[in-house]
Amino acid sequence: MKTILEKALGRQRVLVKENERAVALYKGEIQAVLMPGEHWLANRRGNLEISRHDLKNPEFVSAYEKALFDKLPDVAARHFTVVRTGRMEVAVVERDGALHSVPSPDRKLVLWADAGPWKVTTVDTAADLAIDPALMRRLGQARKTEHMFLHPVVDGQVGLLFVDGVLVRTLEAGVHAFWNVGRMVQVKVVDIKRQSLDVAGQEVLTRDRVTIRVNIAAEYRVVDPVQAVSTVKDFSEALYRALQYAFRKTLGALTLD
Template identity: 90%
Template sequence: MKTILEKLLGRLRVLVKENERAVALYKGEIQAVLMPGEHWLANRRGNLEISRHDLKNPEFVSAYEKALFDKLPDVAARHFTVVRTGRTDIAVIERDGALHAVLVPDRKLVLWTDAGPWKVTSVDTAADLAVDPALMRRIGQARKTEHMFLHPVVDGQVGLLFVDGVYARTLAAGAHAFWNVGRMVQVKVVDLKRQSLDVAGQEMLTKDRVTIRVNIAAEYRVVDPVTAVSTVKDFSEALYRALQYAFRKTLGALTLDQILDKKVTVDEEAAAKVRTDMAAIGLEVSDIALKDVILPGEMREILNQVVSAEKQAEANVIRRREETNATRSLLNTAKVMAENPVMLRLKELEALEAIADKVERLTVHNGTGGLLNDLVKLRDS
């Protein structure tokens, strides 16, 4: 019945739900934005067109957007919230307190006002590319991080911020984020903790033309990160080379014996040069040590022979000295016995005791005096 009536009257019943909005066009021209409820609209010869929009998607995307704003500006102002950004602006859009979108520079977004309430916060990235820490966390929780760079800096480190290749500032430990707006953002992390560096197996030629290999170790820390990064390409590589050159020059002026005998002196001479050079690029070098001196195989054998001969000579000297001492002791004992008959008798008794320990039976004739006299005669014979 209603369909026949609609045809007779040339009108169409349009029902708009609470979660909807509708744009009505007649003969291809924008007529109105329909609110929830029942609407009777002219539809002669089927020239009425209805474009429905679900507020679940609050962004107004339509081919009729420009015509709507041009022909019905008051209606558009009543139903839509328009967000625009300049060449260096970022717009943070919140919907009913929740983060909805991040709008990059030179963009426009049309929102249904009734889908809000809306809150728009504008950020000028020309002044600072850094994202506020609280906003950074909210953007991360909303998983809308495609428009920012995240750079963490841990304890014991600093971050050097470069924008378009130019140093901007130093970042302390923490999480840092920067807007991705077409500018090149780079954060170079520099470790400030004490570190060790080993230079292993370096071949060097001594003054007496002996090829040796040395292992060098050094401890250092970065005290001026900006200088360390901007002065040289790689400060750890610069320290490595400085240790090589300093020790090569120092050890090359010494003989092998001097290197083996004065290792500490060699370290101090080389360390002074290294510390001075590294201080100029922002490094503080503390301990430097010549850990090992490795000789070629044939040289080790020669040195082993030399050491063996020296030790053998020392052993011979000690042996002769002990023999001399023993002879001198016997001579002194003989003088004492010659001057003191009682001492001689005591020594004879000691000899008798030693002999008695080695025989099973001992028969004494004519007393101990005769025994001792017989022993003396036996010894003389």
């Protein structure tokens, strides 16, 4: 309830706490951003409106945001940190040294400056999709992985990185992370260790028309992962068929003796 003094003077006492900021409107128009302390503001006929914001939530979400930036640009510049991302950009936002958020492309984020300090790093994913290993670990620890594609490549393997279906480069052993915004990222792993391939129970007709049943075992190793993946759909199946054809052709030219 208003005090007698407030009614007589046509003013209202507004108390803003240390953990708060307030936006004052009079007759529907933005007047100021109020800092902590006691404020006496004009309030004739109840035309004063106070919008309070708790700094515990550092993001400024308000129906008056545009009006505040349009009518009081200097005030807005003092009180807010604005984060903007482009069509192929993400931002890494840190609050007092701790990871706060990772805004996606085409996003605007308005933060209370006094809730910081803030550090904003903008990343152009069109230039490079790879995420620095140190940042990758921080994103994982902070559970901010919604824009990250993670893929491990173990020893004895090579990873083939495809972006939008196009082979970009090969990946050595290790854990690799990429931004998965606006583009489709895939990693195909190829084993380059020595492997065995068994072709069992093949019936072959020799040159002297005798049917024999043959088992064959082969060892192979992929020396060109790119060629192995791009030339055939399944290189292990193609090798299996090639072995079948090779020993059928060889044994078919021999007699049983």
